[in-house]
Amino acid sequence: MSKVGRVIAEIVVVPLGTNSPSVSSYVAEVERTLRKFNLKVRLTPMSTVLEGELDEVLNATKAAHNCLFEKGVSRVTTSLKIDERRDKELTMDGKVKAVEEKL
Secondary structure, X not given: OOOOOEEEEEEEEEEEOOOOOOOHHHHHHHHHHHOOOOOEEEEOOOOEEEEEEHHXXXXXXXXXXXXXXXXXXXXXXXXXXXXXXXXXXXXXXXHHHHHXXXX
16 A cells, blocks of 8 residues: 555635625735645646645645635635545646647
8 A cells, every 4th residue: 555645636715705706816815825835836727736745735725715814805615626646656747648648
């Protein structure tokens, strides 16, 4: 049995009840928070993908969720998906490459 290793995670943090339909300033705050952690961070148009140790991903998720409350938001929803393999190394680039090789 392999030890716990690196994971790939997708996080979406959404502020609710803001005064504007635009949330880019809140997304920027979440990104600044995530980048303080020892993770590979990739912003996408609909979410952020993280690569790193599971505990670091979970700590970063908690900080990202809480950072919007610190900016005055009164309600926040956070979704997190985690992909973990214990049989081989898992990376964002490796997952994409595996599919592109089959195209």
